[in-house]
Amino acid sequence: MKNMHYIHMLLDTNMENTGELLMTHTQDLFPTRLEREANMFERLDPVIHTPESRATDGPLSRDRLREFDDKGFLFFDSFFSRDEMDGFIQELAEYQQNQALKQEEGTILEPGTEEIRTIFGIHEISDRFDRLTREPRLLKMVQQILDSDVYIHQSRINYKPGFKGKGFNWHSDFETWHSEDGMPGMRCVSCSIVMTDNNEFNGPLMLIPGSHRNFIPCVGQTPENNYRESLKNQTLGVPGEQDLKRMMDRGFIEAPKGPAGSMIMFECNTLHGSNSNMSCWPRSNLFFVYNSVENTLEEPYCGNRPRPQFLANRRSWAPLKPV
């Protein structure tokens, strides 16, 4: 039943975005990385995949589901307690001393230093973090929204140190995961769990409410190994200013704040970004991406080689089981 809800319209994205419809081998319902600007269009997939009749079978209330449907994200203040977080925070501190880990391809260092900036694939490195991805409260909410079993598409820890932590440009994760990883549709949810107190000044996650409802094609061809650049500074896959303005004028911007253990669950197509950390207080967060087992990866739609495993899991799509 995979992708049963897609309109079977075949579009050749190598045709300079002329809008001509051609029968080719490439089925790409979300053409992006184009040579010229193209209009945004309404998403093809539902946001809440569970049908109305079974909507309240999970832990999220009808109101919370409606909120997710409207805004494209939910905030959970102190979803985990500080006690629950302590072990994770301790483990993170230890990683900063782990020389072997710093050699891994999935570990990104701050330029010119030995300080870790991001660790990808944290659930494959650490039992503790692996168990956290299968925490029953978390897993059931995600399954309720996606109406299926799920697996981890990507996991990571971001360190945003005081004074030095740089921001991220506005983007939809789905836009990259579709074009560079071959994720066919929007049936995927991310959870960002803050490991440090989150305030207005240490570069919190900012989201545009309602932006998940439209797909914005982006301009620019994707070079091979684009991820090496985009992990430092994303310039491709960033929507045009006019489209961003339209989204912001309609939905404004929100930046949920809370103590360590708070969580933002957001739809894969919700536009988000963050500013630099101008405070002295670090901001570390944990990031789990849950993809539906009905939405597993195909060949990248941009035509490049698939990105490495640590960015886009192609090794195991077995459904996660709660711990």
Add this chain to the structure above:
Amino acid sequence: MKNMHYIHMLLDTNMENTGELLMTHTQDLFPTRLEREANMFERLDPVIHTPESRATDGPLSRDRLREFDDKGFLFFDSFFSRDEMDGFIQELAEYQQNQALKQEEGTILEPGTEEIRTIFGIHEISDRFDRLTREPRLLKMVQQILDSDVYIHQSRINYKPGFKGKGFNWHSDFETWHSEDGMPGMRCVSCSIVMTDNNEFNGPLMLIPGSHRNFIPCVGQTPENNYRESLKNQTLGVPGEQDLKRMMDRGFIEAPKGPAGSMIMFECNTLHGSNSNMSCWPRSNLFFVYNSVENTLEEPYCGNRPRPQFLANRRSWAPLKPV
């Protein structure tokens, strides 16, 4: 009676900050731009210059004076009405088309564009803005705090366009005005009036409450014409991270927000900065610096030539009269 409150301790700042006291011609009570880090120390000047006996002779209440004394700034939500602002906003829009103005030394363009980023000396260019500096409510509050007549040390308009507007590093204005302009003591107040609605996302002014109580010497020799670089990206005159952290841990950070016409009045030594404008909404603000006529400029303490008139007024120190 100029500088009567200074301790007459003479310190040679060219001695690599050894702390040795020497009798020289250079009287510098706030040594900065040093070769090595030096400890912060308590400010020598009062914050509220008016003696307690006359404290309530002006428009600011005793509570508001105490707040300014404690925090180093005051926020005035909608100090001017939007109607009052309209004429100024209109005039600003017209400047963007003014080719002659763009040739002026005091007009700074966005690199690589014809867009104006900053206009210095706006009160000398425009009658409307000149009158605004002498607005009685404003002027009386400043005189009340500084207990003297005042003149304009510097005025400017900053444009921070949507998406593109860059932030400013943490700094004390007094640190620069002292070292590069020869402002002897802390008897000076700035007013920042927002011309556009100010929110969490368009790069509002951030201040560290209580930071005005200490002077933080900064590291690094000042090259001639440093202002050409520092107007784009200030790297000199930025306190060290440990000192900043001490200030933030003690006083936190505040970023007052409000509609166009709102005003922040802040002490010349209050640490402030701002983040990039990641929203689509521009943030323009007007900036008037009122210096006491008892605190007029001497030779720059860093030993360089004085900066241009548009940055540091040496032409007229005549007391401002209310309109």
